[in-house]
Amino acid sequence: MQFDMISTQAQLHGFIETLDNSPLSLDTEFVRTRTYVANLGLLQISQNEKITLIDPIAITDLSAFWQAMDNKECILHASSEDLEIIRDHKGDLNIRLFDTQVACAFLNLGASLGYAKMVETLQGVIVDKGESRTDWCKRPLTEKQVDYAAIDVLHLKPCLEKLKAQLAEKNMLTFFEQECQNILHQKMHKQDPENVYLSLNNLFKLDRQGLAIIKALATWRLLTAIERNLALNFVVKADHLWLLAHYRPTTLDDLHRLHLLPNEIRIHGQKILTIIKQISAQDEDSYPALITRLMDFSAYKKTLKSIREQIQTCADKYQLPVELIASKRVINEYLSWCWKLDDAQRKTAKTPKLLTGWRLELVGHQLDHRQPKA
Template sequence: MHYQTIIHAEALAAFCAELGAAPLAIDTEFVRTRTYYPQLGLVQLFDGQQLALIDPVAIPDLSPLWRVLQRPDQITVLHAASEDLELIHHEAGAMPFHTHDTQLAAAFTGSGLSIGFNAMTQELLQVTLDKDQARTNWLARPLTEKQLHYAAADVFYLLPIYEKLLERLQHEGRIAWFEEECAALVERKRPQELSEQAYKDIGNAWQLGRQELAVLQRLAMWRESEAKRRDLALNFVVKELHLFKCAERMPKTLRDLEQLGLLQPEIRNHGKTLLRLIEEAQNSDPQSWPQRLQRLVDFPHYKSELKRLRAKVEAVANAQRLPVELLASKKTIHQYLSWLWKCADEQKQDGKMPRLLTGWRKELLGDLTQ
């Protein structure tokens, strides 16, 4: 396995200029511990002829590469693409134009939903990879030859795996399903604007009344904004539990925050801001307060309907030799039930349809009421 290491901007530009329209296998190595955004440590590329390891520590501006990924005729091949897509968008400001995820391809060809890369190399290529460098600090320099070889292998074997899986998809007539699911994954990984709905993801928010939810809504939006501004993981700004306690108890003083169990750095850095946001929410127009949250488990027919839908999904998935969780996970079924039971008719007409009622899932599952 031969590869080149690119540490100069001129060499990166020259390499990218030579890339044709062939599918491009790409992988990224990054560190993400306390930060909101992943910190890019290495980018690996293989087009079937040339294999390059690009050092973003030495070359902060990777725009020649990002322009390649955004060409309309360029297929970007990734494995388990979720985190890579988030990283690429953060670095490039855009998603790759056309993404194929080999983990999804494997799922559509009967290899399970979340098969790992090493398991795929063993199954499809009879190659066992050495994964002892998985916990490398990819921001440290210099990287050893063993670390670089480990990183290069991830794209060297990715391309032949992709080619084999694509043949299977074509043979089984599932290319369209695969393409649709890859496109949907890319859409889900696009970063969202600050969400007024973020409070709904806070644990036990359903226990709160409307005024408390108004407080939680402001606190959750502020925390997300602060996390992005400081590039700090959400819970390193203020812990989720502490946001909930602030909304539940609505403290008025720094001493109150301390008695609720907030950490001293949280109080020192953000205490006055938290108290101000709480007071603003308390004094806001009650008509603007969110409605209380309804849990699906509290609807009368939840258990029986979940059981019925799961049975239908399992029967169809087994008949199609698909992973049950790919066709419809519990989260996907919950999305459908929330749409069915919680949305008013006008919202159903104007809003986004649940995944079970669109595309290849609708094709396979048909009428979900039967």
């Protein structure tokens, strides 16, 4: 496998000088175990059939490269985590994305087709994925590791060329490009600390004071995780946040009785108790409203079944994976918008995914946006 390895700042600047406006095939290798932000272990680029590997362990300042990506066409496969790394290092996602996994989905090759299977299907080449679980931050990298990494960008451009031709023939190329832009837009919206609690489980079991406590604890946990670069559950486990909001401990002994982890109590115990005390002393008018579950609406099961049938009909008609059009979460987002918001709130709320872009054109326009509350 022929490639250049960039391991000095001078080499990086020399490489950047060679970049032109041709599409960049891009992949990242990273390690994410205990950290909030993934640790970048290797950056792979291919342009004009020339593969370059950048070592971010040896080169600590990649800002010139991230800036050089501005407005470039970038080809990635299953781009979600790669985009998070680009966003966290670059500060934006000012690129034009072509995600080959998304293209495969629009061609009904699979909702989440892996890179190796895509290459085998389109190029007839078997790709060895044996190094996928390696520690990419450990040095030195072996010859087998770097060959594996280089192959991850070798086939992206030729695969995309075939995929785009088939998408054009299927009249899905514009929809594919829309979806890639949707992914970029979504990835640029980081978690809102004030609303991060809404993603936690069993909120409907809490009273308003409990919701205020779990909201404050979830906000504190996220900000602490970002500040200390720790995975969220290495600050406090999500299930423990619910226990704290429900039982409202007042002493360290109470925390032990709730079976919080020793490190959670030792490092954060007093802060947790302070937050609970502060929230409990607030006026109840400041507390969030109770959480209503969609399944508590008597029409939910029937409506969910009806929408799924409409989506299945759409998927069959256009030969698309059902999961690409709408997961259960996407349907629930739509129903929450219909049922939990009044007309004035809907005007300012985020439009549900089913009512935007190509989804609106293919199926969303058929849905009853004025679902009755039951």
